[in-house]
Amino acid sequence: MTIWTPTLTDGGPRYRRIAEAMVAAIGSGELAPGDKLPPQRQLADRLGVTVGTVTRAYAEAQRQGWVASRVGSGTYVCSPEQEAPTSFRAGQPVDQGVIDMGMSLPPPHPLRVRGLQRALEDIAASPEALRAVGEYQPETGNEAHRARIAAWQGRLGLPDDPERLVITQGGQHGIQLALQAVAQPGDPVAGDALTYPGFLHAAQQAHLRPLAVPMDADGMDMDALTRLCARQPPRLIYTTPDLNNPTGARLDEARRERLVALAREHDIWLIEDGVQYLPEAQRGTPLVTLAPERTLHIFSTSKVLAGGLRIGSLTLPERLRERVGTAIRAQSWMVPPLMAEAACRWMEDPDSRELLRWQVEELAARRSLALERLAAYGPMSREGSSLVWLPLPAGRRSSEVQALLKRRGVKVSTPEPFCLGSEPAPQALRLCLGPAANRQALEEALTIIDDTLAEAPTSPWQTL
Ligand SMILES: Cc1ncc(COP(=O)(O)O)c(C=O)c1O
Known part of the structure; x- marks a missing residue:
């Protein structure tokens, strides 16, 4: 059997030239609907390129709807009447020819599309659900949604008290609300010297004064924080104790104890950002467990389900709840209940557990x-x-x-x-x-x- 071997034109990345040759061959009839494309390794050997290049070429042709891969069988040319295969990252702006290692996103998987699709179809098929999501809701989220999100968080080993949980439009909104709840313009607010930029932006927007605390591989330097507190205690400390973004540092257990002791001594609020999801075994003792009276814990569906859902949570001391509710009402009245309902249904779909299990394994292999x-x-x-x-x-x-x-x-x-x-x-x-x-x-x-x-x-x- 002769295997299809394209002649590549000059110019541009090789994977794109292979994809273009494939499209041209389909257009010319050299490759007919139903034809099987050569195994990637074989084509790579023939063309003298890496298998990765051929994989990208096939992925690009698939994204454009010319070919479709069948699990365990190979890649085939689509027939014109065949529905174009959807990309695993449907809706994502297509950045042609670029491998993205810049955005912190969960790995693509067909279940990420299917889970959301099923949740939305179920809602669309239920007049009762549609009626409910079309109504105004309490600003911190309706009781049922809060309970369902808390139950999901409980399954992930995260804060699970619906009475202390407020639904947010993702982690970034959680940061903004937390700052608004406990700080006033001009207040000093501390964080790791290298930290998630969304904190800096939210602090600047709220006219707060960010203070950088030196850090090392075990997280924030507690001696430096002690000195800072002696000079000028910050109003709050923003921290990502399990995984510093960008360095990956984790706050050591002894430092967590010291952080809480300092916060109690100087009456400082703690904002604990857990948005960068880690399996429970890889996390330390949550600050929200060590100091529930002064910790605001942030989580989001973004790194587990999908960033575009814009559904997250802020778990906080009861006394702050009304203040946060007032802030949400002033901003947008409420988080869109349709998205909260879609997120809840997706969380409750057993496939979402399968997706997370796959994600953890996949990321371990990539790491x-x-x-x-x-x-x-x-x-x-x-x-x-x-x-x-x-x-x-x-x-x-x-x-x-x-x-x-x-x-x-x-x-x-x-x-x-x-x-x-x-x-x-x-x-x-x-x-x-x-x-x-x-x-x-x-x-x-x-x-x-x-x-x-x-x-x-x-x-x-x-x-x-
Ligand atoms: C530490 C941290 N906090 C918050 C966020 C923002 O989360 P979301 O996309 O849910 O707003 C991110 C996103 O990368 C993050 O890394």
Whole structure:
């Protein structure tokens, strides 16, 4: 049997040229509906390219609806009347030719589309559900939704008291509400020197004064925090104790105890952001358990189900609930109940557990791959995490490497946006393991990163 072997045109990334040749062959009839495409490895060998390149070419043709893969069987040319196969990331802006390691997203899987589809279909088929979601609701979320979200969080080992839980439009909204609930304009608010930029933006919007506390691999430096408290106790401390975004640092248990003691001594609120999901075994003792009277805990469906749902939670001391309700009412009256209902149905779908189980395994495999491929540079990544912190070799600058990688089709983040204070950012990259379409694409990106770091730095003269 002869295998289809395209002749590649000049110019542009090779995977795209292969995809274009495939489309041209389908258009010319060289490849007919129902034809099976050659196994990826065979085609890669013939063309002298990596399997990853062929995988991307097939994925691109599939995204455009020309071919469809059948599990365990291969990839086939679609017939014109066949419904175009939906991308696993339907609705996602298509960033052609780029492997995204810059956005912290959960890995794509067909169940992520199917779970939401089923939830929405079930709602659409139920006049009673439609009537309910069409009505105004209490600002902190209706009782049933709060109970269902709390039950889901309980299954994940997270705060599960519906009386203390407020429904938010995702983690970012939770941060904003938490700041609004406990701080006044001008108040000093502390956080790790490198932290999630959404905190900085929300603090700036609320006219607060962010203060950076030095940190290391065990999280916030408690001696530095003690000194800061002696000078000027902050109104609140924002922290991501289980997984610092971007470095992956985890707050040590002894430091959690010290943090709580300092917060009690100086009457400081604690904002505990748990949005970066980690399996329970990889988490430490929650601050909300150690100090429930002063901790506001933030969670979201974004890293477990889907970011576009915009459904999350803020668990807080009872006395703050009314204040937060007033803030939500002033902003938008309530979180859209249709989205809360869709999220609840999806959470309760047994497939969502299967999806999370797969996600944890998939991310573990991707993490091992990244740690192995980039071992020469001392990458850091906590078990269970989807982030890799990659210190750069001496002489390399984050912005230079980021620009080179962008040109070569890999998106990564530099530490600059994560800096809370004015200390210079370290020369490192944050790599997100989630968004790549599959492991082959991730491998391809890791190879590009490895090759780029192995090169001599580009001379600044070239950019002058
Ligand atoms: C630590 C942290 N908090 C909050 C968020 C925002 O979450 P959401 O997308 O649900 O608003 C993110 C998103 O990456 C995050 O990493």
